[in-house]
Every structure is written in structure tokens, then in C-alpha cells.
Amino acid sequence: MRMADEAEESVPALRYEERPDGPAVVLLDQTRLPAEEVELVCTDVPGLVGAIRSLAVRGAPLLGIAGGYGVALAAARGDDVAEAAGRLAQARPTAVNLAYGARRVEAAYEAVLRAGEGEAAAAVRALEEARALHREDAEACARMIGHGFALLDEFAPGRSLRLLTHCNTGSLVTGGQGTALGVVKEVHRAGRLRWLWVDETRPLWQGARLTAWEASRAGMAYSVLADSAAGSLFAAGEVDAVLVGADRIAADGSVANKVGTYPLAVLAAHHGVPFVVVAPVTTVDPATPSGAGIEVEQRPGGEVTELTGLPSVGAREPGAVGGAGFALAPVGAPAYNPAFDVTPPELVTALVTEQGVLRPVTGEGIAELCSTSRGEVSRSGNGMMNS
Numbered sequence: 057m058r059m060a061d062e063a064e065e066s067v068p069a070l071r072y073e074e075r076p077d078g079p080a081v082v083l084l085d086q087t088r089l090p091a092e093e094v095e096l097v098c099t100d101v102p103g104l105v106g107a108i109r110s111l112a113v114r115g116a117p118l119l120g121i122a123g124g125y126g127v128a129l130a131a132a133r134g135d136d137v138a139e140a141a142g143r144l145a146q147a148r149p150t151a152v153n154l155a156y157g158a159r160r161v162e163a164a165y166e167a168v169l170r171a172g173e174g175e176a177a178a179a180v181r182a183l184e185e186a187r188a189l190h191r192e193d194a195e196a197c198a199r200m201i202g203h204g205f206a207l208l209d210e211f212a213p214g215r216s217l218r219l220l221t222h223c224n225t226g227s228l229v230t231g232g233q234g235t236a237l238g239v240v241k242e243v244h245r246a247g248r249l250r251w252l253w254v255d256e257t258r259p260l261w262q263g264a265r266l267t268a269w270e271a272s273r274a275g276m277a278y279s280v281l282a283d284s285a286a287g288s289l290f291a292a293g294e295v296d297a298v299l300v301g302a303d304r305i306a307a308d309g310s311v312a313n314k315v316g317t318y319p320l321a322v323l324a325a326h327h328g329v330p331f332v333v334v335a336p337v338t339t340v341d342p343a344t345p346s347g348a349g350i351e352v353e354q355r356p357g358g359e360v361t362e363l364t365g366l367p368s369v370g371a372r373e374p375g376a377v378g379g380a381g382f383a384l385a386p387v388g389a390p391a392y393n394p395a396f397d398v399t400p401p402e403l404v405t406a407l408v409t410e411q412g413v414l415r416p417v418t419g420e421g422i423a424e425l426c427s428t429s430r431g432e433v434s435r436s437g438n439g440m441m442n443s
């Protein structure tokens with residue numbers, strides 16, 4: 057167990073291993089960070105589904121990669137691949153990437169079976185597709201980071217920036233350097249990060265625990281803040297731009313992201329601050345017409361009403377993250393705990409993907425984004441451009 061104190065830019069959040077005792081998906085248990093770097097070895101799909109539900113592995117792009125490797129793991133074990141893909145796809149409902157990754161690898165596996173090449177060859181193909189998905193995400197991060205940095209430079213040429221972010225969108229949620237936090241890292245590397253404001257991100261503290269962990273390792277100047285303190289920073293003129301990730305982007309440009317994102321978008325609009333979403337095209341879901349159609353995951357109330365310890369203590373409620381904790385409310389108090397909220401497109405200044413920057417974010421622009429194959433760049437009257 058390595059303590060989280062080495063100065064490293066990014067730590068691989070997940071890998072697939074063919075071990076002497078069999079294949080496994082090995083992941084950095086994010087419920088144990090920042091205090092401990094503990095690896096979780098998932099040797100079967102039920103174990104991986106449990107890790108996804110407990111947020112030991114989390115974040116839309118990484119969930120897609122985990123879903124893909126999970127199907128490859130089932131194929132390597134000779135398990136029922138269709139059943140495994142279904143369980144993985146349904147492990148968390150909001151991040152579209154999870155189902156995309158699982159189904160894409162399942163389709164690769166099935167194609168080899170249909171060709172009559174047998175289960176062993178199909179299992180090899182499944183792992184190849186999962187690894188391709190992983191590589192593509194890392195490449196997408198690099199392109200998003202370039203487009204995002206150029207966009208910020210357009211907003212404030214040559215200036216140092218005070219950026220605010222919510223939840224965690226760095227190396228811990230992608231196959232590469234991250235989405236929104238990946239852009240922040242690039243601003244920092246360019247010597248242009250004046251300050252990073254890190255929303256703690258209640259109730260699971262992804263900001264305080266994970267973004268602060270990544271920011272510390274990158275040597276950034278930052279402050280953690282209570283989510284409710286963000287408004288006073290906008291009022292004081294202390295925020296030059298907001299950068300967040302996404303879990304699902306509907307066909308009309310509505311953005312589902314960690315709960316607390318929508319209020320930031322309203323604050324940014326009120327104060328004339330750019331509100332920028334950074335997400336790979338695999339987060340875009342043309343099959344969901346609008347934000348109203350996005351299923352928002354409802355999580356156990358105990359995550360709100362208890363301050364929990366390490367998950368090893370044993371969660372109070374099925375599915376809740378963390379172990380037995382301290383009551384922050386009367387025991388058994390009812391709680392409302394949506395994991396995400398939805399921001400309408402009119403509050404999004406720009407959507408940065410690996411294919412370019414969409415500004416403004418409109419249904420037409422989203423449709424065009426989905427119609428181009430990966431890597432192509434499209435330019436259109438609705439502001440789709442490659443920055």
C-alpha cells in the first residue's frame with residue numbers, strides 16, 4: 057500500500073491483467089483516497105459491478121473503460137457474456153459511457169462468434185476491443201485538453217486564470233490526463249493557473265478527496281471550498297471560468313453531471329463567467345432527446361445523513377459508500393440524494409470534445425457531433441469548430 061505522497065502527475069486508475077491465477081480488472085479504490093492508495097482486484101463481473109456501484113471506480117469515461125474490460129473479463133472466464141454486459145450496463149444508470157463500453161465490447165465478441173471462430177478467438181477479440189477503447193479515451197483526453205486550453209486562451213489571452221471545478225474529472229476518471237481537470241493541468245503546466253477553486257462536492261466529497269489529491273500531486277495552487285461557498289467567489293469576481301465534466305449529454309445539448317453542477321451554471325450565467333463542459337463524444341447520447349429523458353441516479357440517503365468512515369467498516373445501507381459513520385442528522389432521517397443534476401444547453405458557454413469546441417451548444421451541433429466519425433473535424437454554422 058503506497059501512501060499518496062509521491063509527486064506524480066497521474067496514476068493509472070484501472071488496468072486489465074492476465075495474472076497467474078487468472079484474468080482480473082485491477083483498479084485504484086477511489087473510496088480509500090486520499091489517505092490510502094489501495095488496489096482492488098476484480099476477478100469476476102459481480103465484483104466489478106460492486107466496485108462500480110460503490111464508486112471504487114467512477115467517472116463517466118472510466119466507467120466506459122471498466123465496462124469494456126468487464127465484458128472482456130467475462131469472455132476470458134467463459135462466463136455468459138451477454139448477461140455480464142447487461143449487468144455492467146445497468147450498474148449505474150446515468151453515465152452513458154458505461155453501457156457504451158460494455159455493449160461495444162460485447163458486439164466485438166459476438167461478431168467473432170457469428171463468424172464461427174469459436175469462444176477463445178472471441179475472447180481475444182473482446183480484450184482487443186476493450187484495450188482499443190482505453191487507448192481511444194487516452195487520445196481523446198489529449199485532444200480535449202488541447203481544445204480546452206485554446207478556448208480558455210481565447211477567453212483570456214495570455215492571462216493567468218482562476219478556475220473553479222466541481223467533482224473530479226482528472227486521471228482518476230479517464231484513460232488519460234482527464235477531461236475538465238485535464239485542461240486545468242495544462243493551464244498549470246503553461247504557468248497560467250493563478251488559482252484552482254475545488255468544490256468539495258457533497259455528499260461523497262469527490263472534489264475534496266480526489267481533485268485535491270490530483271491537484272496536490274500536480275503541484276497546483278488550490279483551495280477546497282464548501283459547495284455552498286462558490287456563490288461568494290463569483291460575487292467577489294474571483295472566478296474566471298468554470299470547468300466541469302459530464303456523465304450524459306442529451307441530443308438537445310442538456311448536460312447531466314454531478315449534483316451541484318446546475319447551480320454553478322446559473323451562478324456563471326448571472327455573473328457573466330464562461331461555463332465550460334469538457335467531455336468525450338462517448339458521453340454524448342443522441343438516443344436521449346432532452347435533459348428530461350436522462351435517468352438521474354438516486355443514491356442511499358445515508359450518504360447524506362452520515363459522515364462515513366472507510367468502506368471496510370461496512371456500509372449502513374445497501375449500496376451506500378463508506379462504512380458505519382457519524383450521524384449528521386437524526387438517525388433514519390429521510391434524505392434526498394440525487395447523484396447528478398441536469399444543466400440546460402443555454403447555460404453552457406461551450407462544450408469541449410476531442411472533435412472540437414461546440415459553441416453555442418445546440419441540438420443541431422450535437423447532431424453533427426454524433427454524425428461525424430471519431431477523429432474527423434466538422435465546421436458548421438452553429439459554431440462547431442476546431443479550436
Ligand SMILES: CSC[C@H]1O[C@H](OP(=O)(O)O)[C@H](O)[C@@H]1O
Nearest residue numbers: 114115116223225301302313314
Ligand atoms: C469526466 S466524468 C466525471 C464525472 O463523473 C462523476 O460522477 P461520479 O463521481 O458519481 O462517477 C461526476 O459527475 C464527474 O463530472
